[in-house]
Amino acid sequence: MSQHVVPRKAYVAVFAALVVLTAVTTTVAFLDLGPWNTVVALGIAFTKATLVVLIFMHLKYSSRLTRVVVAGGLFWLAILLALTLSDFFTRGWLVVLGS
Amino acid sequence: MAEAHTAQGAAHHPALQHHFDDMDQQRDASSLGMWVFLVTEILFFGGFFLAYTLYRHQMPLGFAAASRHMDIMLGTLNTAVLIVSSLTMAMAVHSAATGRKRLLQLFLVATMILGATFLVVKAFEYTHHIQHQLFPGASFRFPGPYASQAEMFYSLYFGMTGLHALHMVVGLGILSVLLWQATRNRYSPEYHTPVEVSGLYWHFVDIVWIFLFPLLYLIGRHAAE
Numbered sequence: 001m002s003q004h005v006v007p008r009k010a011y012v013a014v015f016a017a018l019v020v021l022t023a024v025t026t027t028v029a030f031l032d033l034g035p036w037n038t039v040v041a042l043g044i045a046f047t048k049a050t051l052v053v054l055i056f057m058h059l060k061y062s063s064r065l066t067r068v069v070v071a072g073g074l075f076w077l078a079i080l081l082a083l084t085l086s087d088f089f090t091r092g093w094l095v096v097l098g099s
Numbered sequence: 100m101a102e103a104h105t106a107q108g109a110a111h112h113p114a115l116q117h118h119f120d121d122m123d124q125q126r127d128a129s130s131l132g133m134w135v136f137l138v139t140e141i142l143f144f145g146g147f148f149l150a151y152t153l154y155r156h157q158m159p160l161g162f163a164a165a166s167r168h169m170d171i172m173l174g175t176l177n178t179a180v181l182i183v184s185s186l187t188m189a190m191a192v193h194s195a196a197t198g199r200k201r202l203l204q205l206f207l208v209a210t211m212i213l214g215a216t217f218l219v220v221k222a223f224e225y226t227h228h229i230q231h232q233l234f235p236g237a238s239f240r241f242p243g244p245y246a247s248q249a250e251m252f253y254s255l256y257f258g259m260t261g262l263h264a265l266h267m268v269v270g271l272g273i274l275s276v277l278l279w280q281a282t283r284n285r286y287s288p289e290y291h292t293p294v295e296v297s298g299l300y301w302h303f304v305d306i307v308w309i310f311l312f313p314l315l316y317l318i319g320r321h322a323a324e
Contacts, residue, residue, distance in 0.1 A: 005193065005196045005197060006189075006193065008190070008193060011186060011189045011190060011193065012186070014186075015182065015183075015185075015186040018182045018185075019179065019182060022175065022178050022179060022182065025312075025313060025317060026171065026175045026317070028317075029171060029313075029316075029317035029318070029320055030320075032321040033321075034321070037317070037318050037320070037321055038318045041313035041314075041317050041318045042313060042318075044313070045309050045310050045312075045313050048306075048309045049306045049309050049310070052185060052302050052305060052306055052309070053302075053306070055189075056185055056186075056188075056189045056298075056302045057298075057299050057302045057303075058295075062130065062134075063127055063131070065127075065131060066127075066130060066131050066134050069131065069134050069135060069138060070134055070138065072138070073134075073137075073138030073141050073142070074141070076138075076142060077141055077142060077145045080142065080145050080146070080149060081145070081148075081149055081152070084149055084153070085149075085152065085153070088153055088156070089156065
């Protein structure tokens, strides 16, 4: 895609959203939500990262090739995390005879 | 790419390398190259995030106790500083794309000041941790039954934030070069690719912090003793 100048309004809107989400995540940290503390904190982090990637990093306006490369990178990260964690987190599930 | 048939005049832009057809293709190639580098960075940091997840799973109580020693307000302050710096970086790219040299210089300087502010706050935190003997090693002291688990938390903490801070230092170096080149009138609406791809790098470093902040400062506070 040829050059696309993102309007300043979009940057300011993303910035405002990032500030609000940071305030929310810090506030929520002071409440005891049990396991939901982690879920909310990571959910907000993913939302913030997505906003930065799409608008600040122009991925929304980038070529399809660039988007495929980024998706491929994230897929590789998912392999790293999913396969390793599925090993470690399930080690107690089976009793192995003789061990 | 869409406008493949660029006017001949654009093909003679002095910044156009001979192995590219036109400026659009050159810019797309540079941007793609930076993204490929950033993908390797994602996996580089990904290893740290994986290690963190495993050890937090193995040592929930020690990690909770250790993360309660983190100063949540300094963490929030630094998160805000980096978000503002991402905005000023985005505005620097915008200024370069619209040919406003003065604004470009101003936003680059603002981004550098904010990046330096982040590092200063981080240095204060490190000093505080070290004074309280929380640096992993022979002098590590942690009250309560979870000292060795807390030491693992602080090993990951110093490793992850240290690697992140190193990226910030590199980013400040890159921004200095951009500022120098901007002053020498090297950038124009037709050619400002270095500003653009450096922006990608800076935003990526911001994203790493967006994940470090909740993992290290926020989520362990209420885990059961």
